[in-house]
Amino acid sequence: xxxxAQKFRLALVQCLPGSNKVKNxxxxxxxxREAASNGxxxxxxxxxxxxxxxxxxxxxxxxxxxxxxxxxxxxELAKETKTYLIGGSIPEKYQDKIYNTCSVFGPDGNQxxxxxxxxxxxxxxxxxxxxxxxxxxxxGQTPQTFDTEWCKFGLxxxxxxxxxxxxxxxxxxxxxxLVYPGAFNMTTGPAHWELLARARSVDCQVYTAxxxxxxxxxxxxxxxxxxxxxxxx
Amino acid sequence: xxxxAQKFRLALVQCLPGSNKVKNxxxxxxxxREAASNGxxxxxxxxxxxxxxxxxxxxxxxxxxxxxxxxxxxxELAKETKTYLIGGSIPEKYQDKIYNTCSVFGPDGNQxxxxxxxxxxxxxxxxxxxxxxxxxxxxGQTPQTFDTEWCKFGLxxxxxxxxxxxxxxxxxxxxxxLVYPGAFNMTTGPAHWELLARARSVDCQVYTAxxxxxxxxxxxxxxxxxxxxxxxx
Numbered sequence: 001x002x003x004x005a006q007k008f009r010l011a012l013v014q015c016l017p018g019s020n021k022v023k024n025x026x027x028x029x030x031x032x033r034e035a036a037s038n039g040x041x042x043x044x045x046x047x048x049x050x051x052x053x054x055x056x057x058x059x060x061x062x063x064x065x066x067x068x069x070x071x072x073x074x075x076e077l078a079k080e081t082k083t084y085l086i087g088g089s090i091p092e093k094y095q096d097k098i099y100n101t102c103s104v105f106g107p108d109g110n111q112x113x114x115x116x117x118x119x120x121x122x123x124x125x126x127x128x129x130x131x132x133x134x135x136x137x138x139x140g141q142t143p144q145t146f147d148t149e150w151c152k153f154g155l156x157x158x159x160x161x162x163x164x165x166x167x168x169x170x171x172x173x174x175x176x177x178l179v180y181p182g183a184f185n186m187t188t189g190p191a192h193w194e195l196l197a198r199a200r201s202v203d204c205q206v207y208t209a210x211x212x213x214x215x216x217x218x219x220x221x222x223x224x225x226x227x228x229x230x231x232x233x
Numbered sequence: 234x235x236x237x238a239q240k241f242r243l244a245l246v247q248c249l250p251g252s253n254k255v256k257n258x259x260x261x262x263x264x265x266r267e268a269a270s271n272g273x274x275x276x277x278x279x280x281x282x283x284x285x286x287x288x289x290x291x292x293x294x295x296x297x298x299x300x301x302x303x304x305x306x307x308x309e310l311a312k313e314t315k316t317y318l319i320g321g322s323i324p325e326k327y328q329d330k331i332y333n334t335c336s337v338f339g340p341d342g343n344q345x346x347x348x349x350x351x352x353x354x355x356x357x358x359x360x361x362x363x364x365x366x367x368x369x370x371x372x373g374q375t376p377q378t379f380d381t382e383w384c385k386f387g388l389x390x391x392x393x394x395x396x397x398x399x400x401x402x403x404x405x406x407x408x409x410x411l412v413y414p415g416a417f418n419m420t421t422g423p424a425h426w427e428l429l430a431r432a433r434s435v436d437c438q439v440y441t442a443x444x445x446x447x448x449x450x451x452x453x454x455x456x457x458x459x460x461x462x463x464x465x466x
Binding site: 162163164165168191192195196198199202203233 | 395396397398401424425428429431432435436466
């Protein structure tokens with residue numbers, strides 16, 4: 001649309017979820033409002049922004065989408081701040097399964113996308129980290145994009161970024177920005193976080209945003225942090 | 234083959250081709266012999282090891298393959314040194330076209346592969362570098378692998394490394410090592426050389442070798458150098 005500005009401001013909210021879900025939602029909302037008040041038109045939250053990250057927590061913190069507290073909050077917050085709000089992810093209860101799920105809401109509060117993490121994070125680096133999302137979570141089945149007045153966006157969550165095929169699929173569908181809410185750790189973070197963001201951008205000639213939770217050295221899963229946005233060149 | 238050692242030594246020859254083709258071949262041969270005498274069992278030369286790199290040079294330096302001086306030298310040298318010799322690339326004259334072509338020879342001197350660069354390097358970074366391989370070269374049509382007693386190898390040349398699809402195809406065919414003779418420049422080198430080698434390795438869980446010509450500040454095309462081998466992790 002030639003009359004629309006081609007530039008927009010994307011903010012990544014690097015919040016620090018703790019064990020109190022109500023406080024997690026409040027803090028996320030405060031930070032989204034702050035981003036919007038600074039001119040952000042698209043805002044992303046990180047992976048598991050309403051819960052500590054860990055297989056032991058997912059059954060306790062999971063909710064239905066869009067009829068749970070976290071997703072209702074996102075819808076209202078998008079409308080209040082007039083932003084496109086990429087709701088990081090939350091553990092989603094659906095039928096008898098739990099998914100790692102990202103919901104996106106438009107400035108009118110309507111849901112634009114529901115994306116369930118495709119590539120579950122099952123890793124065993126001897127002596128460093130062992131983590132098996134598939135013990136508790138089920139994988140999604142479907143890539144998801146959404147449209148804004150500026151461009152089309154593609155969605156992934158964390159370990160999804162390890163797979164160039166998903167990014168290439170989004171590129172082929174015309175996406176100009178790929179957003180991956182994530183929570184890499186102190187082993188995979190220094191090894192691959194920046195590398196993968198840059199690789200996806202250069203390979204696909206798109207902008208890539210990795211939005212992480214903040215680092216909490218006292219957590220059972222210590223996140224790398226370092227949220228970043230990479231240009232295509 | 235369980236009785237064979239799984240480890241082998243791969244050497245990258247970062248030679249400095251000048252305008253004298255005979256000297257280029259002699260120098261490349263000396264360095265391959267040196268690598269073999271130091272235990273290398275697989276040796277790669279860089280892109281355009283027999284010629285300066287540049288569209289003006291390709292018509293002058295091109296040769297038939299395998300019946301030209303450069304390819305004959307490679308065959309004899311592989312046999313002499315008992316190495317798998319990945320002949321970087323040379324401008325190849327075939328029918329009425331010129332290709333950027335890599336030939337591979339086994340320790341018995343027999344040709345194992347002929348690979349013609351698939352993705353021609355047409356680039357225009359305003360104020361930095363403009364280069365159009367397709368002014369003179371024709372693109373190849375076919376990925377190429379070759380087998381050794383250790384594993385299967387996949388071949389690309391330089392800009393081919395920008396395309397994860399080719400690396401993914403080789404991964405799917407069972408390659409454990411990807412070798413890209415290359416000649417990135419002073420713009421694309423610092424931006425993408427190491428990034429792409431690491432990305433191809435992590436994406437495909439293979440070893441990736443980028444073998445560059447050395448840097449010659451007086452050349453019309455100044456190469457980045459920095460030959461490297463990257464592990465899958």
